[in-house]
Amino acid sequence: ENTPSTLIMIFGATGDLAKRKLFPSLYQLYLKGKMSNNFALLGVGRREWSHDRFKDHVRDSLQASSHSKEHIESFIEHCAYQSHDVSDSDSYIQLKNLANELDQQFELCGNRIFYLAMAPEFFGTITDHLKQDGLTDTKGFCRLVIEKPFGHDLASASALNEQIRKSFSEEQIYRIDHYLGKEMVQNIEVIRFANAIFEPQWNSRFISNIQITSSETLGVEERGRYYETSGALRDMVQNHMLQMVALLAMEPPIRLSTDEIRSEKVRVFRAMRPIEGTEVDDYFVRGQYAEGTVNGTDVDSYRNGENVDPTSNTETFVAGKVMIDNFRWAGVPFFIRTGKRMTVKSTKIVVQFKDIPMNLYYNKEHSLDPNLLVIHIQPDEGVTLHLNAKKTSQGIDTKPVKLSYSASSIDGINTPEAYEKLLYDCILGDATNFTHWDEVKHSWSFVDKISTHWESTTEESFPNYASGSMGPAKSDELLAQEGFEWWPIG
Ligand code: BG6
DSSP: OOOOOEEEEEETTTSHHIIIIIHHHHHHHHHTTOSOSSEEEEEEESSOOOHHHHHHHHHHHHHHHOSOOTTHHHHHTTEEEEEOOTTOHHHHHHHHHHHHHHHHHHTOTTOEEEEEOSOGGGHHHHHHHHHHTTTTOSSSOEEEEEOSOOOSSHHHHHHHHHHHHTTSOGGGEEEOOGGGGSHHHHHHHHHHHSOTTTGGGOSTTTEEEEEEEEEOSSOOGGGHHHHHHHHHIIIIIIIIIHHHHHHHHOOOOSSSOHHHHHHHHHHHHHHBOOOOGGGHHHHEEEEOEEEEEETTEEEOOGGGSTTOOTTOOOOSEEEEEEEBOSTTTTTOEEEEEEESSBSOOEEEEEEEEOOOSSOSSOOSSOOOOOOEEEEEEESSOEEEEEEEEEOSSSSSOEEEEEEEEEHHHHSOSOOOOHHHHHHHHHHHTOOTTSOOHHHHHHHHHHHHHHHHHHHHSOOTTOSOEEETBSSOHHHHHHHHTTTOOOOOOO
16 A cells, blocks of 8 residues: 555544544545555544544544444544644643654654644644644654635735745645545546547637536525625635636646646636726626525525624625636636525536537527537536437437436446545645645635725625525626526536
8 A cells, every 4th residue: 555654633623524524534535445554633622522532523423424334443543632722832742742642653654734624713823833832843744734715815815825834835735625626626627638629629719608607505504604704706716616717727737747737727817807996897796695495495585694794795696707818718708606595506617619600500490509518516427518410300400419428327436525535635745636825826816806896885786686596687697798698507
């Protein structure tokens, strides 16, 4: 086995992310033989838990999430817990001692992953202490994994980055964007660069527009406090949506190395047309959900949610037109759309090809549908190509046909959870599917201009879309003004 030995230290180990995603993902890796036997999982949290209390907690998480329960006990033997105060040096000394003991016991060669699965206001304090108190002073590798939000805007993200960089170099920092761990998001590059039929057409001469939708049915639920300071633009667009744009728009990297891929992505961010001031209204639409019905259940409006200001100006929906001003993409709109409390939970990319130069088959009854390449990110995973074929009858009538590949059903196995892949990459030291600071920087700079405009003007029409709908009417108008419409995604 080639997986390096490592200590995985999870800050925020009693929290929701650890329980729902991190423990189950590590266990899956363990079951698949992708973990070295020399590993330890050290949970760190404020609560005064014993090792056994923590092990019960991990056990509950694994029991609830895994079909195969056979190896749970042996996995749990690798777990330990330390209660901790993030701003107290003594607390870090205790942590270091325990880490060193585990290092001995499991022969971890001083390799350490520090995973900060907690509120970002503590990121800087923790990284300062990890260095000052000697936790990063080992003979093995040290890596830092951080969850979003990475800042609130460019200024706060830069400040945070500077602070973290005092203790960890850029190469040691793994910024999670869990969309980059999704199977079909990773597949975007493969579909583009491993198929002779797409890449020659992947430009403004053949593509009329690209649509990326990530819709959710859930509302903001119990996350009102966070969401009020965020909104859909910061929560989804700054990271996940723009990352998908970058993967769709990037030039082929000269090789599949981390640096080459990331630098091609950065070039896309650099080419994104900055939208500022009142111009924002021509390119971006914001929405906020009213009450309505989602999957047959009546639900309340955003403003009536827990910890939400009853006059809130926070957007729960964003649609926008992103223009990439480079040779390849001049004039091709990338339409993005994301929101809470929409009709379905789904993430899809639709690449719409231009109409053929002369349509021989057009008649008054029907025009030809354009060719579409649909990349299904979730819940189904696969690719569909929409073509036109002859209707089986007399004459030259055509009918739309679809060629589909469904990764989830044909490959027959559940594709691994995003976190499982990303954790594995981090253990192997592969940062390709994590966001580099340059990407974060450029995407904040793009998004800040939009939020500045939005925050300076109250959206009088809020709430402006019914829960269970596909967003406000203006989102459709955004495409209609260019002669397009959103392709159905249900
Ligand atoms: C997170 C956002 O980053 O992504 C959430 O903070 C959102 O608000 C989630 O619900 C969506 O992720 P997924 O994988 O369910 O599409």
